[in-house]
Amino acid sequence: MAGEVKPVKLKSLPYFRRAETRLPWVASLPFSAFMPCMSVLHWFLRGWFVLSFLLGSGLLAQAQKTPADTTRLRVGEVRGMRTFAIDTVTVMPTADTKGWLLLDKDIQLELDGAVQNLYNFKYDKAEKQFRSLRRRYPKHPMPYFLLGLSTWWKIMPTNFDSKQYDKTFFAYMDTANTYSERLVKSDPHNYEGYFFLSAANGFSARLNSERHNWRKATVDSKQALNYLQKSSEANGLSPEFLFGEALFNYYAVWIPDNYPLLKPVLLFFPKGNKQLGLSQLRTVANTGFYTGVEAKVFLMKLLHNDEHQTAAAMPIARGLALKYPDNGYFARFYALLCFDQADFAECERVSKDILDKLNAGMPGYEASSGRYASYFLGYLMQYKYRDLTKAKDYYQRCIVFAESNGETDGGFYLFANANLARMAERDRDMAAAKRYYEVVANKADHKSDQYKEAKAWLKKNSKA
Secondary structure (H helix, E strand, O other), rough: OOOOOOOOOOHOHHHHOOOOOOOOOOOOOOOOHHHHHHHHHHHHHHHOOOEEEEOOHHHHHHHOOOOOOOOOOHHOOOOOOOOOOOOOOOOOOOOOOOOOOHHOOOHHHHHHHHHHHHHOOOHHHHHHHHHHHHHHHHHHHHHHHHHHHHHHHHHHHHHHOOOOOOHHHHHHHHHHHHHHHHHHHOOOOOOHHHHHHHHHHHHHHHHHOOOHHHHHHHHHHHHHHHEEEEEEEEHHHHHHHHHHHHHHHHHHHHHHHHHHHHHHHHHHHHOOOOHHHHHHHHHHHHOOOHHHHHHHHHHHHHHHHHHHOOOHHHHHHHHHHHHHHOOHHHHHHHHHHHHHHHOOHHHHHHHHHHHHHHOOOOOOOOHHHHHHHHHHHHHHHHHOOOOOOHHHHHHHHHHHHHHHHOOOOOOOHHHHHHHHHHHHHHOHHHHHHHHHHHHHHHHOEEEEEHHHHHHHHHHOOOOO
8 A cells, every 4th residue: 555655855864965976176296106005096076077176185195194282284285276267268269160070060060960869878879970061071189079078978878887888988088189189289279189189188187096007097087177177268169168167157166165275275276166057057058069068967966966966967967867868877866866856756766777787788777877776766665555566576686787787885775675684674574684784884984873783773673
């Protein structure tokens, strides 16, 4: 019998709130400065795949290890860090845009269907058009970058678990870099070339960080920042160029807010403006052709994860999911927001659709999406429909999905185990309850309610 669903607010679940978006900031420092505590660099580099910014793991590790009563860092010891007013430059009036494919309206009209296919995970159709562009412009970076972007969207839905596309991805981005370098060498005011250099290096940095290739990630990050500075001079020409400044403005504030001890180091950099950054992201999201969808993805995630404005993120998520119905990544994020906002009917519809497409073997639907969908359906079966048999089945499927790609450190995996433990105790299956609670006790944060619940039950039922 259907019942009233328990209200859910995911802000109480840290795993959901940190969802998959953090921007990398890497300073212009020698590589040796980045060697300590590379796992921190990894978290920074996970965030943005177009730019890799200010501060590396060496500085962050230093800040984290500094005693609590230390308020100043020896900023004079940081070398090679140049300041630049990225928000004060709009357009170089001497820029000759003739031959810039990025601004060519005929190319945009031609590629509109390809871009739609890319984000709807119709990779073959999109890449066919990108290869056609390459045949006509074999020495321009754009077709190689777009082929790399298509490859990127084959990797990202797996939460970077799959490595089968890595070589292809790096080959496309390296080729885009090669032809971009030729453009700017022949014309120092070719900001289209700087745009692709910044973007390709940023993408490469992101994937190298996921693969723990720290030296390559650091070098690519520094390059991306340098080229961002140059490409920003063309911000007024197209919203494509504004994308970088938008994220810079937002995260220049986010870094000191989240790591206060780094504030002295940030004196070397221009001040950011979070609200301006969000406003610029909205502009790019509404008007950008190549970067419009990427801007929407960032805006959606920032509003939900960092600004805690899920209601504002919802229209963006809904729009992406409806416009690109076969994009499993957009579908699972939309389902997450529906769950958070207690729109359970829509969450159920989207979650079932995800599992149907996953079972059909559609591209871009894999274990991560299955983990989301099966947990949501398990929860609804347990609390809305009171169908505990189906609830158990969905929770167990969630566990299988999580274990299949190693996503067992928190969130859905632990909540599924905890809910199964409670249901097992209700059924007087103490052995099963103990098995599930042991998983929670071994995996959960020791300060979390799940851990405390599991330890208390195990202590009380030590002979189970």
